[in-house]
Amino acid sequence: MGRNIGLTGDEKGRIQSLRESGNSVRATTTKVGHSKKMVSRYLSAPNDYCQTYANVNASKLTEAVKTKIFNIAKLPNIHTARQVQAALRIRGAKPIQSLTTIRKAMSVTHAYRKIPACPPLTLNRKLKRLAWARHHQLEQTNWAAIVFTDEKKFNLDGPDGFHKTWVERTADVPNVWSRHSGGGGCMDNMLDRCRQIVGPNMGFQQNNAPVHKSCLVKNFMNNENVELLDWPAYSPDFNIIENLWGILARKVYEGARQYQTVLELKNAILLAWETLDQPVMANLYASLPKRIFDCACLQGAYVQGNRDQF
Template sequence: MGRAGALTEAEKRAIWGWRAEGLKLSDIAKRADRSRNAVKRFLDQPDATPGYVGNQNARKFTGPAQTRVFNKLRAAPRSPLKALTMQVNTGRSQRKPVSRETVRRNMADDLSFRRAIVRQPLSRENRLRRVAFAMQNLNKIEEHRKVIFTDEKKFNLDGPDGYPGQWVRTGELPDRVRRHTGGGSVMFWMAISSAGKMALLKTPARITSENYVAMLESSRVATIFGETHPEGWTFMQDNAPAHAARNTKSFFAREGWHAMDWPAYSPDLNPVENVWSIMSRRIYAGNRQYESLSELEAEIIEVWASITNAEVRSLLTGWNARLHRCVNKEGANVQNF
């Protein structure tokens, strides 16, 4: 049966470790002397209140509300969940409003809709490395505050790449959606940290080690962040060719920058992707397209200015929970942007 009571922090760490080793839930429960259900609840919801098992009588919406949602999706298939929730709650002035979570759940369970997303192909070796990375950084909250997270993104005149962000019926698209582009585009690089926004810079269409290093120097993120973290800090970047080039590594060594050992094919672990997602929804709101690159660039800069430091910090506080999910899912993709 296993002991009762809330899990201790030591037990939680042990359970994550056994899960990362590939042990079954029943084996973990035996080692921890806990019930299988208690272990499963913790792995499914590591930050949940002890004893919470969910709402067994979750609300649904039907009839006119479903029709309004269908009409909204036909007109704007990339509609944010907030807009769909407003459609559901139209005419419900005398009743309790339906929450976004209820709408999201009904979209998936009753209407068979889900977001089309880009997922990186993950081999068994990739997944093991992702779990190892997550385990190495789990619960090191103070260290998380010393990280500069960065990423590049391409914005197109005619909208986001491919289908990502679009609501589709289950079965209409494969789980792994490949990107395709058309028309003109512009590339930007972003840096964020526990302080909030740090930099947003336009980059050349083709990023080389030379222009990447030049951009890092001009960004002054190291100088700014180093002033508030004299004890040391870490720079997060993915494994793009320009990032992994010998010239870039020499620059890091010369300047004394410490690069995080980032696992391959892991954009879903990078909180910058969430900021890109917020910006994309605002830039392409209402399926907007742009006539020129200068118009698109101006909108990108304006949207970046509208992002608050509080928004960025709230995303970064959730990074530890994302690492938990990576371990729990045995290295599989954890985030839908």
Template sequence: MPKLSEDRIADVLALLDSRLSYRQIAKRTGLSIGSISNIRAQYRPDIENLPAGRPPVLSPADVRHAQRLICSGKADTATKATSILRNITNKSFEPQTLRNALKKSGMKAVVKRKAPLLTKRHRRDRLDWAIAHQHWTLDDWKRVFWSDETKINRFGSDGRQWVWKQTGEPLNPRLVQDTVKYGGGSIMVWGCMTWEGTGSAVKIDGIMDGPLYTQILEEDLRASCEEHGRQLSDIIFQQDNDSKHRSRIATNWFQDNGVEVMDWPARSPDLNPIEHLWDHIKRKLAEYEEHPRGILELWDRVQEVWRNIPPEVCQNLIASMPRRVQAVIKAKGGHTKY
């Protein structure tokens, strides 16, 4: 390379400091790309590598704008955000371009979680409940008997199941979720738990109304208390606001037996730790290598899994109550991660 004057070298260094590409500097100075590279290696060895290839269609400001559109709820999808940005920036680009930029910025697309619709009244009730219980200690929560009902399918979850797939792996039984016309059957189960462990689990035959629910309370809740050395009058009983739970016959039973029923905000499964106990049970049922041959075998498996739940599982769930309460307060009565 011919010896360059100090002025020419200074011009190249100034252009390098301005973050121009080698090609742009070569066009301005008439020097070869090799000469510019040598100058950089000698005088600017620590300068960051310049981005190679085609410049990005979306500027950092465009990506930040897309993030604001998504985080504010004005655009749920990359397709919607792309449509809005096209009108604002007059740039032509595809939704996949924006998806790539959002991924690079640290965002990722996830399946929306299903959760009960919360109106302003629901949010206010949830927040009021959380504030009323924010100073409860673990000993307070230990007094609560948690209850709920759930549906358990013979052929597993109603929702999507995920599996890892190798590149180019053909369709095979491992990648298929078995289905049966009309679902293959299911059972409804009522259960309760407390700090000492699980209580009774009951298979519900037919439609559960007020009288049947009261029968479960009389036989199975009472038996659960006796199993754990508790008196009905000493516990706080949690149930949701289903009409059969609030029926006159059930209300009279609670009053006659001196059972304190916890006030419960509507549409708040995230506050009930037994919901996660059902998840635990369904994961254990999914570990069986073969599907149950019928409803009776499904119930046998449910009972076996229920009996083998260690008290520590219930205790870990109940110990999360202070965190759940604080999460509702932080969300101002809105949805929580639970």
């Protein structure tokens, strides 16, 4: 008996008619006389059904196909191997079924890297960052007396901000827009707790989100005798709590862990916070003078080094 090559044209039309008339997939398979798997495969992608794929490994791809893959990967709107696979089909090339084959071919000239969250810097913003850095170099600010703040969102199904893309190995990783100002928080007894830890002469850092610049917040801080640290816009690389959030997120989502309830997630966050080592925080504070020095040397540009630091 010969091999069943798939559905005929008449069978495809009958399946479409049965589904449009309200029949379930199971009822359709019974009436057509084919397996549920075959019918479901056709219904999921009618145009691609029984299409011939180039099922070869990356080492056996022709140079012409490799060149097409490399050229497609360079396009600004292409970020994944699946998008390359779809683009190959659109360009009339023989489709490649295995995403692994495409990834291996792309890895010759491209690397799959994380996109660092770097808000764009204009010349004016660089000059303001440079002036801020030089000011604190001269003042020799006591950073240990500064309380750093920022918002952080935790999700039940995993963290944000770990997106990757394919980039040429010889090219820099593209910068992408990142939210530099966010939602508000609750002060409650936080200031009293900070004074107990840091001391009565503490400084308070917060970014330039509109909620932080409001008259209500400024008046509250004045009434509490809190000295606000002047902070340059678009400067996540100076805020050491960004690093701390990254460390905390890796602990909370270790092993690709996900959570079922908000309470479960909250308990995991608190447990991870309790396990943070004091030397880690001390090292982050100790890194501030070098970050400021590097920013001054770079004329206000983002601090280089570990590009995943914020």
